[in-house]
Amino acid sequence: MTTHTVPTTMHAWQVTTPGPVDGADAPLELVEKSVPAPGPGELLVHVHTCGVCRTDLHVTEGDLDVHHPHVTPGHEIVGVVVAVGEGADPSWKDARVGVAWLRSTCGECRWCRSGRENLCPHSTYTGWDADGGYAEYTVVPADFAYRLPTGEDAASEVASDTALSPLLCAGIIGYHALQRAGLPESTPDNPARLGLYGFGGSAHLCAQLALASGARVHVLTRDKAAQELALSLGCASAAGAYDMPPEPLDAAVLFAPVGDIVPPAMRALDRGGVLSIAGIHLSDTPPLNYENELFYEKEIRSVTSNTRARGREFLSLVEEYGVRATTHEYPMSRGLDALRDLKAGRFDGAAVLVNDF
Secondary structure (H helix, E strand, O other): OOOOOOOOEEEEEEEOOOOOOOOOOOOEEEEEEEOOOOOOOEEEEEEEEEEEOHHHHHHHHOOOOOOOOOOOOOOOEEEEEEEEOOOOOHHHOOOEEEEOOEEEOOOOOHHHHOOOHHHOOOOEEEOOOEOOOOEOEEEEEHHHEEEOOOHHHHOOHHHOHHHHHHHHOHHHHHHHHHHHOOOOOOEOOEOOEEEEEOOOHHHHHHHHHHHHOOOEEEEEOOOHHHHHHHHHHOOOEEEOOOOOOOOOEEEEEEOOOOHHHHHHHHHHEEEEEEEEEOOOOOOOOOOOOHHHHHOOOOEEEEOOOOOHHHHHHHHHHHHHHOOOOOEEEEEHHHHHHHHHHHHHOOOOOEEEEEOOO
């Protein structure tokens, strides 16, 4: 294996003053900064690709409070470990790894000890609390890195760097949101009925999981290209975000960060149905009418990050279920353009930054 020489400086995007990416003053700038050194138990990763997630947009535009000034966004990272910090297993060196949203937890609170580390009040996040993957290099605690297939194990279409990146957040969070929605088990005579509101990077992966389980999936989104993608994947219908699906839903997942969609989504649920809200940010919801939107034991559940166990579980299902991300590559040097296009809805599926430095 060729030895990788780590430079002293690197190119990286960083948030200046959070604000609209399509405004007069861009809130993201490309800078040259020192390559970080891995601390105890950490890995230095040479970034190959990094998916563009809507959470990156929320961090850049200020929808989420600033946790780390001038942070480098990005948390759907695929790369190779080029240096290992003190105390980390040396076998990580040269490993192909994935770096996801959840960066650390305390390991000691009631939530961590009960297997719900995603609720840890001391949790930190890649690209929000610490610099992420819109850069040539990033650092991750070894305990929170995912080992990815290499060599012959990576020969399948799904295992390319570009294809894997969206799976590390969009895929994992979509899977977790689907579990939170409590979708009933499907049978040939009685398929579960699932509604997906919004159909971007996470939703189009979630849809494939649900379809593989035998569910009938209805997509509700304003974007025409996304509607076409949904139908091409095998979804039963695709309509506007505020339309009613052609049948009552057993479960629904809201991916669009639009609170106004919550009432029609609740009206679309059948008795006992669950609406799972997948985003970290949601605009304010209007008042709900109890009789029409909450009665008959309907539920609303939020989704908070994911556990590492859930992430590993999802990644193990990707090949079995044939989950494939629809991707659009951007050079890393065009990171701001990718975020602008995400906000404007200029692509279906997911955008992925490819290191071109």
